[in-house]
Amino acid sequence: MANCMVFHTQIASIMEVLANAAVAEICKLVDDDYAVFRLEISQSQKENRGLRRKLQLMDWKVARERAERTIRERVPACRPSSVKFVDRYRGMARGEGHLTVGHRSIVKPAGPNVWRDDQPIDEGSGTSTQHVIGIESADAEAAGPGGSSLVKQERTEGDDPQHSRDIQTGAAAGMAPPVAMDVLATTPQPRTRRSITEVSGTPKAVLKSETDTETLTVSRRLLHTGSDHRSDPERLGCPPASGSEYFLHGSPRTVHSHQDSVDALETVNYPSCSYTTEMDPGKMTLGLETQTDLSRGDWNQYSSSLYSEGPLDKKEEVIAVDEVTVKVEGDAPLIWNETHLGEGHSQGRDFLDYRESLETNPDVTTHSPLHTLRDHEPVSTSMGPSDQVLNSKVQKAKAQGGGPTSGGSKVKRFLCMFCNKGFSCLQKVEIHQRVHTGEKPFSCTHCHMRFAEAGNLKRHQRVHTGEKPYSCPQCHMRFAQSGNLKMHLKVHTGERPFACTYCRKRFSERSYLRIHQQKNHSTIT
DNA sequence: CTGGGGACGGGGCCC
DNA sequence: AGGGCCCCGTCCCCA
Numbered sequence: 001m002a003n004c005m006v007f008h009t010q011i012a013s014i015m016e017v018l019a020n021a022a023v024a025e026i027c028k029l030v031d032d033d034y035a036v037f038r039l040e041i042s043q044s045q046k047e048n049r050g051l052r053r054k055l056q057l058m059d060w061k062v063a064r065e066r067a068e069r070t071i072r073e074r075v076p077a078c079r080p081s082s083v084k085f086v087d088r089y090r091g092m093a094r095g096e097g098h099l100t101v102g103h104r105s106i107v108k109p110a111g112p113n114v115w116r117d118d119q120p121i122d123e124g125s126g127t128s129t130q131h132v133i134g135i136e137s138a139d140a141e142a143a144g145p146g147g148s149s150l151v152k153q154e155r156t157e158g159d160d161p162q163h164s165r166d167i168q169t170g171a172a173a174g175m176a177p178p179v180a181m182d183v184l185a186t187t188p189q190p191r192t193r194r195s196i197t198e199v200s201g202t203p204k205a206v207l208k209s210e211t212d213t214e215t216l217t218v219s220r221r222l223l224h225t226g227s228d229h230r231s232d233p234e235r236l237g238c239p240p241a242s243g244s245e246y247f248l249h250g251s252p253r254t255v256h257s258h259q260d261s262v263d264a265l266e267t268v269n270y271p272s273c274s275y276t277t278e279m280d281p282g283k284m285t286l287g288l289e290t291q292t293d294l295s296r297g298d299w300n301q302y303s304s305s306l307y308s309e310g311p312l313d314k315k316e317e318v319i320a321v322d323e324v325t326v327k328v329e330g331d332a333p334l335i336w337n338e339t340h341l342g343e344g345h346s347q348g349r350d351f352l353d354y355r356e357s358l359e360t361n362p363d364v365t366t367h368s369p370l371h372t373l374r375d376h377e378p379v380s381t382s383m384g385p386s387d388q389v390l391n392s393k394v395q396k397a398k399a400q401g402g403g404p405t406s407g408g409s410k411v412k413r414f415l416c417m418f419c420n421k422g423f424s425c426l427q428k429v430e431i432h433q434r435v436h437t438g439e440k441p442f443s444c445t446h447c448h449m450r451f452a453e454a455g456n457l458k459r460h461q462r463v464h465t466g467e468k469p470y471s472c473p474q475c476h477m478r479f480a481q482s483g484n485l486k487m488h489l490k491v492h493t494g495e496r497p498f499a500c501t502y503c504r505k506r507f508s509e510r511s512y513l514r515i516h517q518q519k520n521h522s523t524i525t
Numbered sequence: 526c527t528g529g530g531g532a533c534g535g536g537g538c539c540c
Numbered sequence: 541a542g543g544g545c546c547c548c549g550t551c552c553c554c555a
Contacts (some may be wrong), residue, residue: 483529
């Protein structure tokens with residue numbers, strides 16, 4: 001019996017040893033596998049990081065080459081010491097801003113919220129989206145680095161439709177000047193991204209630096225108040241043009257000043273900066289609801305070239321490159337957002353034309369920043385899909401009579417700051433500039449449609465009323481628009497004024513002809 | 526083909 | 541008289 005007990009105990013101990021050994025082996029295997037697994041994971045991550053860096057580097061290189069190529073094409077005589085302004089402007093429907101720095105102006109169409117997530121966005125205000133931010137300086141050069149600058153803002157929608165503000169900063173206010181082009185140009189900037197955030201809805205607007213290295217508090221004064229602008233914003237009138245008082249209706253919520261990384265791109269003798277504006281997406285609901293038929297490109301985005309410049313009295317050339325965003329954060333690799341680099345230089349061309357026109361037509365009244373361009377050769381950008389829509393509209397506008405001297409017997413003193421088209425009245429140019437800014441102050445009371453022109457709203461409202469004042473004399477058809485009746489009449493007359501140059505087929509409308517040519521002669525054209 | 530919006534020019538009225 | 545403002549007509553484009 002005792003032997004049996006001993007034997008049992010021995011077996012038990014042997015079993016225990018075996019079990020321990022098995023567990024140890026299993027643990028070892030698991031550990032080994034886990035180590036291998038972790039090694040593989042870390043290797044994959046390392047590979048990913050490397051690939052990502054490579055990709056970013058390639059993006060950056062491509063963008064840079066493209067920009068340089070464009071610059072070379074446009075500025076064949078570009079001196080090695082030329083300065084390149086790398087800038088990024090984005091515009092978006094119903095919002096814009098413009099910066100005016102003394103006799104210089106910086107137009108800042110607001111952009112869609114393509115900027116980064118960590119951008120400071122004003123969320124304090126529940127009001128709508130239309131702001132104008134402008135920076136003006138009475139005479140930046142005369143005032144020197146401490147010269148006063150003026151930031152103008154206007155809200156054209158929301159609780160206080162006609163509320164407009166001037167934000168005055170600078171030496172006049174006993175403060176450091178706001179982040180403006182010339183300020184940045186003369187001050188070495190850290191390679192960090194800065195931003196100016198306008199904290200709306202407060203008596204004071206605070207220009208806040210994202211880096212917390214500078215916070216500018218600026219006072220605001222009311223420009224004017226008035227009745228509901230929607231009733232007729234065009235009644236604001238055509239005040240006498242004043243180079244220093246010009247402002248736009250726009251909606252940048254945030255002004256970002258990007259000084260970073262330009263030197264990483266080019267040897268820059270002249271520090272450059274870039275501004276971008278953006279809408280608070282949260283405040284964009286109205287615009288989105290009312291006019292964002294993206295498929296049709298109604299979401300007007302505006303992307304313009306930079307109109308910044310170096311010192312006018314200096315001979316340095318400043319190259320403006322639009323839609324180039326360079327971000328440097330910590331040790332992160334450069335990210336060159338070249339979304340809009342590439343083809344399409346119409347804007348830049350416009351600016352050149354504009355400059356030429358200014359030089360040859362000193363009689364024009366303009367608040368365009370372009371007049372500040374002297375030796376600067378703006379390098380324009382290509383545009384995104386929406387921008388292309390907008391750009392085509394601009395080109396169409398030009399084709400329809402653009403240019404400060406085109407058409408009309410009246411002297412077109414007022415030039416569009418975006419496309420340099422001339423108008424006889426400031427009000428007209430303001431209306432026209434809505435093409436670029438996307439501002440649509442006329443809203444339909446029956447639906448959410450908004451319009452840039454009162455007449456178009458009136459015409460639209462026939463959709464709701466069912467009114468069709470234009471009737472065909474030859475049939476019972478009735479139309480709400482005279483143009484549609486006119487088009488319809490061709491059905492009866494058989495008029496086909498548009499002939500295809502390739503197959504002699506004829507069409508009643510130009511658009512039919514174009515579609516035909518795209519379908520059948522696209523290889524030719 | 527129709528419906529409908531974008532944009533512009535011109536004319537009339539008012540100040 | 542001239543400029544500003546408003547309205548209308550028109551062209552163009554797209555769905």
